[in-house]
Amino acid sequence: MAIKAGKELIVKIEKFALGGKGLSRVNGEVLFVDGGIPGATVRVKVTRKKKSYSEARILEVIEPSPDESPPFCFHASYCGGCYWQRVNYDRQLEWKERLVRETLEHLGNLDASTVRPITPSPETLYYRNKMEFAFSARRWFRPDEIAKEVELKRDCGLGLHVKGHFDRVFNVEECYLESPQAVDLLKTVREFCRGSGLPAYDINRKEGFWRFLVIREGKNTDQRLIHLITTTNDEAAGTIEALGQMLEKTGMVTTFVHSTNDSLSQVAFGESSIVLFGQGYIEERLGNFRFRISPNSFFQTNPRGAEILYGKVLECAGLTGGETVWDLYCGTGSISIFVAPHARRVVGVELVEEAVADAYVNVELNGIENCTFHAGDIKEVIRELSTDVPDVIITDPPRAGMNPKVIRGLKDVKARRLVAVSCNPATLARDLSMLADSYRLLEVYPFDMFPHTPHIECVALLERK
Numbered sequence: 001m002a003i004k005a006g007k008e009l010i011v012k013i014e015k016f017a018l019g020g021k022g023l024s025r026v027n028g029e030v031l032f033v034d035g036g037i038p039g040a041t042v043r044v045k046v047t048r049k050k051k052s053y054s055e056a057r058i059l060e061v062i063e064p065s066p067d068e069s070p071p072f073c074f075h076a077s078y079c080g081g082c083y084w085q086r087v088n089y090d091r092q093l094e095w096k097e098r099l100v101r102e103t104l105e106h107l108g109n110l111d112a113s114t115v116r117p118i119t120p121s122p123e124t125l126y127y128r129n130k131m132e133f134a135f136s137a138r139r140w141f142r143p144d145e146i147a148k149e150v151e152l153k154r155d156c157g158l159g160l161h162v163k164g165h166f167d168r169v170f171n172v173e174e175c176y177l178e179s180p181q182a183v184d185l186l187k188t189v190r191e192f193c194r195g196s197g198l199p200a201y202d203i204n205r206k207e208g209f210w211r212f213l214v215i216r217e218g219k220n221t222d223q224r225l226i227h228l229i230t231t232t233n234d235e236a237a238g239t240i241e242a243l244g245q246m247l248e249k250t251g252m253v254t255t256f257v258h259s260t261n262d263s264l265s266q267v268a269f270g271e272s273s274i275v276l277f278g279q280g281y282i283e284e285r286l287g288n289f290r291f292r293i294s295p296n297s298f299f300q301t302n303p304r305g306a307e308i309l310y311g312k313v314l315e316c317a318g319l320t321g322g323e324t325v326w327d328l329y330c331g332t333g334s335i336s337i338f339v340a341p342h343a344r345r346v347v348g349v350e351l352v353e354e355a356v357a358d359a360y361v362n363v364e365l366n367g368i369e370n371c372t373f374h375a376g377d378i379k380e381v382i383r384e385l386s387t388d389v390p391d392v393i394i395t396d397p398p399r400a401g402m403n404p405k406v407i408r409g410l411k412d413v414k415a416r417r418l419v420a421v422s423c424n425p426a427t428l429a430r431d432l433s434m435l436a437d438s439y440r441l442l443e444v445y446p447f448d449m450f451p452h453t454p455h456i457e458c459v460a461l462l463e464r465k
């Protein structure tokens with residue numbers, strides 16, 4: 001039985017693949033099944049046939065997986081958010097740990113016995129401190145809306161993307177990732193914007209006003225920031241002010257920032273901002289430290305998980321108080337601040353200037369005097385840093401991993417230890433394998449920072465060969 005696009009097949013899901021799809025084999029050919037859970041038998045339709053693999057979607061679950069549990073969210077069947085919520089949490093953890101082993105071995109040719117047991121997230125619901133919601137000029141109708149058989153209008157929507165569709169946004173009614181207050185605020189903003197007379201941004205026509213709503217929370221400080229991103233429209237100032245007054249009255253919002261972004265790329269990033277009320281940023285506490293977080297700065301999205309993760313980074317760094325440490329991709333300096341009391345000095349590098357400004361404020365807030373930060377692209381900055389030889393290097397790149405120039409720079413620098421933090425096992429495996437002639441991999445610690453999603457965080461410890 002050969003796999004062909006459009007063909008219907010009955011298959012058993014063998015395992016999860018990195019990225020979260022179920023994997024099945026048909027006569028040795030790999031078939032990725034969207035939403036497939038290991039152990040389930042499903043009838044599928046092949047949606048795409050490629051040279052080395054094919055893709056399919058489920059038409060019918062013939063026998064459910066023994067690892068399956070009922071979804072807790074009303075939107076589970078189409079939301080691109082936490083789409084592993086149908087898998088028992090213990091089994092999610094087992095699969096994540098296994099995926100790290102397999103990825104390091106198969107993609108990086110690395111020793112999988114270095115992988116230690118995964119650390120679960122301290123919280124599995126309401127664990128996120130940041131959610132980005134997109135506006136849509138033509139919202140996608142949910143199955144329950146269609147079933148009501150009332151006339152629906154493809155008007156302004158604000159919510160999350162339908163799984164696998166960057167251009168489809170549905171109105172979110174409930175969400176278990178951030179907090180119930182965040183969902184209330186989302187609905188409040190949505191109603192206001194729908195009634196404002198101003199259009200949502202249309203990604204096909206590249207026009208419209210409302211673009212993104214980002215809600216950030218300090219989980220340990222009970223502070224909340226609303227970051228609204230629109231295109232530029234000088235006539236809309238009164239509307240934004242009225243929205244600000246409404247948000248202030250809710251008593252749930254500490255600060256409201258309005259940013260504009262006229263670029264064509266669909267990224268929730270404010271190019272120029274004004275603060276409507278409050279300080280324009282929120283604070284968060286992790287361990288004994290305080291952090292300022294500005295609207296565009298990166299901050300770990302699972303703060304209680306981050307505290308444990310940073311503890312492991314510190315342990316892996318093996319500091320005695322006399323070391324120079326580089327914290328590459330340092331964001332708002334949170335890792336720098338965690339390790340600084342145990343090192344002689346810390347040098348952080350970060351691309352986003354706003355995050356570097358936050359990092360400087362953060363060291364001051366915490367009375368730390370041995371950190372300096374550089375704003376810039378690491379692949380450029382690393383050459384300037386190379387005159388100052390570090391004992392320990394910590395890296396924490398985005399999902400795409402490290403640029404080959406950065407890898408070459410790390411090889412040239414004779415650091416005793418390298419602690420590699422990563423939110424993508426595939427690029428971690430690639431980067432560690434490129435470093436393998438200079439650094440020996442000792443241990444890899446997987447962390448679950450993103451329950452109910454297939455995302456996996458890791459901390460890897462390497463020593464100079």
Ligand SMILES: C[S@@+](CC[C@H](N)C(=O)[O-])C[C@H]1O[C@@H](n2cnc3c(N)ncnc32)[C@H](O)[C@@H]1O
Nearest residue numbers: 298300329330331350351352377378396397398
């Ligand atoms: C995964 S975050 C880690 C931040 C920080 N270590 C933390 O735990 O909060 C990655 C950071 O790398 C920054 N970044 C991305 N590309 C970069 C580059 N080429 N050079 C320097 N920083 C970069 C991002 O802005 C982001 O703050």
